[in-house]
Amino acid sequence: MATTTAIPKARISGGGFLLESRRTDEVFTPEDFTEQHQLIGQTTEEFAINEILPNSEKIEHKDFSLSRELLKKAGELGLSGVEIPEAYGGLEMDKVTAAVIADHIAKYAGFATTWGAHSGIGLLPIVYFGTEEQKKKYLPRLAAGEIVGAYALSESTSGSDAMNCRTRAQLSSDGRHYILNGEKMWITNAGFADLFTVFAKIDDKFSAFLVERTFPGFSIGAEEHKMGIRGSSTCPIILNDCKVPVENLLGDIGRGHIIAFNILNIGRFKLGAMCVGGGRVSLENAIGYAKQRKAFGKVIADFGLVREKIANMATLLYVGESLVYRTVGMMDVALGEVDKSGADAIKETRKAIEEYAVECSIVKVWGSEMVDYIVDETLQIYAGYGFVEEYPAERAYRDARINRIFEGTNEINRLIITGFLLKRAMSGQLALMPAIKKLMDEVLSGPSVGEDLEGPLADERKLVGQAKKLGLFAAGAATQKYMQAIQDQQEIMGAIADMTIESYAMESAVLRAQKIAETKGEAAAALPIAMTRVYLSQAIEKVESTAKKVVAAVADGDMLRTQLAILRRLAKYEPFNTIALRQHIAQKVIERGKYTLA
Numbered sequence: 359m360a361t362t363t364a365i366p367k368a369r370i371s372g373g374g375f376l377l378e379s380r381r382t383d384e385v386f387t388p389e390d391f392t393e394q395h396q397l398i399g400q401t402t403e404e405f406a407i408n409e410i411l412p413n414s415e416k417i418e419h420k421d422f423s424l425s426r427e428l429l430k431k432a433g434e435l436g437l438s439g440v441e442i443p444e445a446y447g448g449l450e451m452d453k454v455t456a457a458v459i460a461d462h463i464a465k466y467a468g469f470a471t472t473w474g475a476h477s478g479i480g481l482l483p484i485v486y487f488g489t490e491e492q493k494k495k496y497l498p499r500l501a502a503g504e505i506v507g508a509y510a511l512s513e514s515t516s517g518s519d520a521m522n523c524r525t526r527a528q529l530s531s532d533g534r535h536y537i538l539n540g541e542k543m544w545i546t547n548a549g550f551a552d553l554f555t556v557f558a559k560i561d562d563k564f565s566a567f568l569v570e571r572t573f574p575g576f577s578i579g580a581e582e583h584k585m586g587i588r589g590s591s592t593c594p595i596i597l598n599d600c601k602v603p604v605e606n607l608l609g610d611i612g613r614g615h616i617i618a619f620n621i622l623n624i625g626r627f628k629l630g631a632m633c634v635g636g637g638r639v640s641l642e643n644a645i646g647y648a649k650q651r652k653a654f655g656k657v658i659a660d661f662g663l664v665r666e667k668i669a670n671m672a673t674l675l676y677v678g679e680s681l682v683y684r685t686v687g688m689m690d691v692a693l694g695e696v697d698k699s700g701a702d703a704i705k706e707t708r709k710a711i712e713e714y715a716v717e718c719s720i721v722k723v724w725g726s727e728m729v730d731y732i733v734d735e736t737l738q739i740y741a742g743y744g745f746v747e748e749y750p751a752e753r754a755y756r757d758a759r760i761n762r763i764f765e766g767t768n769e770i771n772r773l774i775i776t777g778f779l780l781k782r783a784m785s786g787q788l789a790l791m792p793a794i795k796k797l798m799d800e801v802l803s804g805p806s807v808g809e810d811l812e813g814p815l816a817d818e819r820k821l822v823g824q825a826k827k828l829g830l831f832a833a834g835a836a837t838q839k840y841m842q843a844i845q846d847q848q849e850i851m852g853a854i855a856d857m858t859i860e861s862y863a864m865e866s867a868v869l870r871a872q873k874i875a876e877t878k879g880e881a882a883a884a885l886p887i888a889m890t891r892v893y894l895s896q897a898i899e900k901v902e903s904t905a906k907k908v909v910a911a912v913a914d915g916d917m918l919r920t921q922l923a924i925l926r927r928l929a930k931y932e933p934f935n936t937i938a939l940r941q942h943i944a945q946k947v948i949e950r951g952k953y954t955l956a
């Protein structure tokens with residue numbers, strides 16, 4: 359039962375957003391959900407409310423038999439197998455569907471982590487890299503939640519630097535088994551999972567293996583006492599002459615890094631979707647509390663500074679949704695072009711997903727930092743009550759923090775964003791360098807740097823163009839100075855990633871508001887437009903200050919003064935009245951009791 363999104367249809371190149379403006383019919387937004395997307399969203403929502411939340415306290419205290427039962431129920435509802443082909447017991451649905459489920463299941467982070475690890479990094483290595491026999495053997499039971507999956511890459515001395523692992527695999531003398539020795543750390547679901555994708559080196563060749571819990575020589579260490587997501591299991595695994603049948607080698611010897619990095623990349627958009635889902639719950643709690651807590655004879659929801667926080671949180675959720683669904687929409691168009699019956703179907707599928715590595719990392723970084731802001735401000739609204747366990751703000755605050763650490767830390771993802779863009783630029787897949795040169799010529803030759811745009815949200819679209827130019831200009835100045843060696847300038851790589859992230863977020867917000875205005879009218883778009891303006895106002899400031907940081911690091915004297923003058927021109931805009939806009943946003947979401955556009 360494969361679904362296809364109605365729009366958009368045209369394939370867009372990964373990272374291309376930096377160089378080209380998009381039309382609204384080229385971006386997917388939550389307003390474009392099909393009936394099927396809505397239905398699966400509703401099913402997941404009901405599952406979360408009726409099955410997960412009533413069990414959350416027990417799961418929080420590590421009743422993992424309940425987690426297993428819930429994974430089974432999720433499997434029966436088809437929620438764990440959406441990315442598994444029908445031939446192996448899955449539903450083979452689009453990535454929008456996968457994101458919708460991740461978004462709605464995130465009401466309780468403890469179980470969402472369990473489900474995320476199982477249905478993502480736990481089983482996708484087999485979907486994308488397994489042999490026919492491996493798929494037949496494991497995928498139907500994983501889809502049904504009869505067995506639970508886990509992914510064992512990290513070790514005590516190698517997390518980000520995962521290729522530097524110490525676990526070793528050696529072929530047995532009879533050639534029938536690989537003998538694995540070593541220890542993996544921080545493995546989600548390890549306490550009760552049945553099947554692990556374990557990475558180990560055969561000599562110096564980084565490789566992957568499917569290791570069953572029952573294999574001789576395999577054991578699990580003690581549960582970690584974690585700061586958050588306590589309802590998920592995290593343990594080390596110990597491999598002591600662990601006998602793995604040769605047919606359980608996953609992919610090719612020495613190609614384990616392809617599996618490791620592709621699978622993490624695929625997981626990132628779902629992590630972003632979960633951050634949006636978790637943030638929505640937090641805001642709803644914050645609003646509910648603010649409407650009943652009194653101070654100085656008023657409910658605190660009437661105070662401007664509390665309303666400002668609520669408006670900021672709602673704005674971030676709007677932008678988060680726009681980013682996540684735009685990204686998965688692009689992936690679905692590219693995946694729709696893959697000939698599923700062709701000999702290279704899986705390879706082409708992986709390529710189509712990898713195309714959007716930059717966007718997936720953006721969604722992960724932006725989403726995890728967004729939800730941290732939301733849980734922090736929610737706790738601030740609860741104040742003293744936020745600091746104690748009886749109220750939900752405390753747990754949400756602890757639970758959110760992990761998102762900046764796993765699936766590649768945000769530092770590593772920032773390096774991936776700029777690194778990928780540069781790689782695509784060097785290989786000619788992305789015309790970044792000509793665009794930078796054109797911009798340099800344009801800004802050095804005259805005062806006019808902005809386009810004159812017309813139609814809905816013209817000022818906002820212009821601002822997006824300016825943000826992109828600021829980023830390109832700063833990146834141009836830095837690449838001129840360092841050339842290839844820019845890869846070693848991490849602070850600059852990070853700054854370029856930050857400007858890229860903001861440009862994508864700004865554009866996603868504008869295009870969605872514009873699309874709503876075009877399809878439903880300006881009145882219906884009032885709230886998204888207000889949120890877009892609030893977001894743009896802070897984002898353009900951030901992009902400008904980041905660009906300044908970069909040029910100040912690569913130029914000095916007259917050159918620096920000239921470049922700063924250019925940045926000022928590029929960043930010039932007439933400010934929106936963000937106080938009034940936030941008041942409007944807060945009024946609407948407080949009235950509605952939660953984040954919703956309608």
Ligand SMILES: Cc1cc2nc3c(=O)[nH]c(=O)nc-3n(C[C@H](O)[C@H](O)[C@H](O)COP(=O)(O)OP(=O)(O)OC[C@H]3O[C@@H](n4cnc5c(N)ncnc54)[C@H](O)[C@@H]3O)c2cc1C
Pocket residue numbers: 475509510511512514515516517518519543544545546547584587592760763764765766767768769770848
């Ligand atoms: C609750 C939890 C669940 C997890 N689940 C899993 C799982 O299921 N499977 C699995 O394999 N792993 C899992 N992990 C491990 C997780 O992926 C790693 O913790 C993460 O990749 C970071 O590795 P590290 O902790 O070793 O930090 P390090 O790599 O030591 O990093 C320490 C700091 O240095 C920074 N840093 C490192 N390298 C660079 C660099 N080149 N440039 C700039 N900065 C750098 C990092 O960003 C970080 O801030 C889990 C971790 C936790 C806490």
